Amino acid sequence: MENKWRQKLHLEPPHGWLNDPNGPCFYKGKYHFYFQYSPDGALGEPPRCWGHFESADLIHWDFTGAVLAPSIPEDRNGCYSGGTFIKDGVMHIFYTGNTKEPGTDLILHGRGANVIHVTTTDGHNMSGKKVLLRNEDYPEYCSCHVRDPRVWEQNGKYQMLLGARRRDDIGCILWYESTDLENWEFVRAFSLPGLGYMWECPDIFVLDGEEYLSFSPQGVRHETMRYQNTFQTGYFNNGSFEEWDYGFDFYAPQTFLTPDGRRIIIGWMGMGETAYTNSTIPLGWQHCLTVPREISRLDNGYLIQKPAREIEDLIYETAVFEDNSVTDISAPFELDARVTGAFKITLDGGLELKYDGELFTAEFTNEALGAKRDMRRVKCGECGDIKILADVSGLEIYLHGGRYVMSTRYYPEGDTVSVKAEGISGTIGKMKAMEVNFNGK
Numbered sequence: 473m474e475n476k477w478r479q480k481l482h483l484e485p486p487h488g489w490l491n492d493p494n495g496p497c498f499y500k501g502k503y504h505f506y507f508q509y510s511p512d513g514a515l516g517e518p519p520r521c522w523g524h525f526e527s528a529d530l531i532h533w534d535f536t537g538a539v540l541a542p543s544i545p546e547d548r549n550g551c552y553s554g555g556t557f558i559k560d561g562v563m564h565i566f567y568t569g570n571t572k573e574p575g576t577d578l579i580l581h582g583r584g585a586n587v588i589h590v591t592t593t594d595g596h597n598m599s600g601k602k603v604l605l606r607n608e609d610y611p612e613y614c615s616c617h618v619r620d621p622r623v624w625e626q627n628g629k630y631q632m633l634l635g636a637r638r639r640d641d642i643g644c645i646l647w648y649e650s651t652d653l654e655n656w657e658f659v660r661a662f663s664l665p666g667l668g669y670m671w672e673c674p675d676i677f678v679l680d681g682e683e684y685l686s687f688s689p690q691g692v693r694h695e696t697m698r699y700q701n702t703f704q705t706g707y708f709n710n711g712s713f714e715e716w717d718y719g720f721d722f723y724a725p726q727t728f729l730t731p732d733g734r735r736i737i738i739g740w741m742g743m744g745e746t747a748y749t750n751s752t753i754p755l756g757w758q759h760c761l762t763v764p765r766e767i768s769r770l771d772n773g774y775l776i777q778k779p780a781r782e783i784e785d786l787i788y789e790t791a792v793f794e795d796n797s798v799t800d801i802s803a804p805f806e807l808d809a810r811v812t813g814a815f816k817i818t819l820d821g822g823l824e825l826k827y828d829g830e831l832f833t834a835e836f837t838n839e840a841l842g843a844k845r846d847m848r849r850v851k852c853g854e855c856g857d858i859k860i861l862a863d864v865s866g867l868e869i870y871l872h873g874g875r876y877v878m879s880t881r882y883y884p885e886g887d888t889v890s891v892k893a894e895g896i897s898g899t900i901g902k903m904k905a906m907e908v909n910f911n912g913k
Contacts (some may be wrong), residue, residue, distance in 0.1 A: 477865035480905035481804045484760035489516040492724035493738050495556030502526045504595045514758040520550030530782040537913040539596040546586040546603050557623040565590045568619040583616035615639050620673045633674040643671035668692040673724040680769045697851045702745045709773045718850040719878035735767045748844040751883040776874035787901035799891045807860040809898025818892040820884045852876045
């Protein structure tokens with residue numbers, strides 16, 4: 473019972489709570505995936521730490537536990553999100569040390585947002601902590617909500633982005649610059665009224681010569697076809713904000729480069745402050761990371777995502793499924809199909825994936841299967857194809873070559889999942905599981 477819904481393709485903690493990925497990178501022959509981690513409770517109980525997975529190939533993983541934990545006055549209420557930067561063989565980690573004063577609103581008063589710097593030469597044993605920035609180092613128009621440092625090198629200097637909330641409830645990004653990674657000067661701020669009150673988890677990267685800014689705004693007005701989640705996440709393309717994922721469970725992504733030059737994105741396959749829940753909570757853990765996804769750029773600037781080739785290599789046996797058929801299969805598996813018109817795929821009798829020629833809808837008709845999730849839509853126009861990456865308790869759905877993606881948790885009761893196809897045919901591939909060693913932690 474304790475391993476029910478334990479996944480085989482998605483990284484999740486052995487116990488406790490996982491949320492934002494932090495500073496994924498490749499360093500000294502290994503991939504390092506850090507994440508927000510509350511080891512003592514599946515509901516995010518303190519202390520808030522950084523957990524750590526490492527792997528040589530994105531398939532065989534070792535969990536090294538909580539590698540950063542509160543230990544100084546400036547992070548006494550949590551080691552919150554941040555990123556990594558590698559220079560001269562040393563990994564530099566920048567994160568937000570959080571402090572809270574009881575009896576305050578924690579927005580305009582009572583919260584300390586401290587940028588803290590540590591280093592490591594192996595990915596999990598950390599140096600002493602140095603506080604770089606405090607509330608008084610941010611512009612006076614900022615609230616107490618400033619967090620999530622992202623550092624890189626450009627034009628001979630070090631650059632840092634921070635997500636922030638202005639005192640007038642407009643989200644913004646703060647830009648700082650340094651010559652030594654320790655002394656930072658404010659350069660400018662960027663904001664856009666109408667796109668939420670807080671911008672979190674900024675990331676900046678270049679793809680095919682074009683620069684992209686990714687972030688996660690809170691407080692965006694919900695729409696029928698867009699911005700359907702509690703909070704959103706996306707990137708700017710030619711001045712417009714494009715969502716990374718239209719599903720129930722996706723937030724706070726970060727990107728990194730593989731040794732062979734691929735741009736990879738991973739996100740928190742979860743969401744805060746929702747009406748829905750997760751059925752693993754009574755088992756002692758909650759949430760996971762998405763699989764690594766490769767990002768490519770289209771000629772019009774839009775970005776597409778697909779499971780990293782290492783994940784695709786786990787497929788070991790493929791079978792055809794026909795229109796008007798029902799296939800019973802154990803997870804994990806991958807479904808691939810060309811789309812020539814309207815179709816419906818029903819999973820386990822309680823999740824309907826429907827396309828009417830323009831609109832794609834994911835609707836849970838069984839409350840228990842979705843743990844109270846209901847419906848998400850995306851107006852994709854031409855669909856072209858669909859790929860479903862199905863884990864034991866998670867789904868990633870890729871439409872139109874990955875131009876549109878939906879991620880969701882789901883909780884089937886049986887050992888197999890029934891896949892009913894109507895108006896569509898394609899292939900289903902059985903997949904091997906990743907190997908995750910929790911090392912008794």
